Amino acid sequence: MLTFTAIVLPQPAEALVNIHTPIPIAFAVMSNRLDAAAKDAEGKLEAAYGELTDDSGHVIKGKAKQVQASAMNTAEDLKQGAKATAKKVSELSGKAADNIK
Template sequence: MSNKFDAAAKDAEGKIQSAVGSLTGDKGQQLKGEAKQVQADAMKAVAKLKEEAKKAASKLADATE
């Protein structure tokens, strides 16, 4: 569950950094913020994959009983 929260925090951080970069005209900050958002998306995908794997393992265990 912590991975989801970490991803949400990283996403928010990236959005803020990107917005600040956009407002100040700092392309570097804007790109760094966008990169953090992409990283957050990857973290979310990993968390979802883990959840789905656990569900599949649970269904398999139930089916073999």
């Protein structure tokens, strides 16, 4: 029977916070952009294959994947724009609240 022993080494709390704070937001955006780029490349390859083999089905599927990739990028642009607008509104409302006092 195998037994395992876990050793936990203490780490400074500040190091843990600084490592993990900015990563999720940037990673999500980067992941969505990478997914769109991969979908676009897949569509280009499938469309090219369809053209080489004179198979209109593959050409259409490839073009559809390229359109889907474009839509994914547009959706990401819209999300980023909405986040920027929400941040600006929040900042302005905070300034307005300060002026009321």
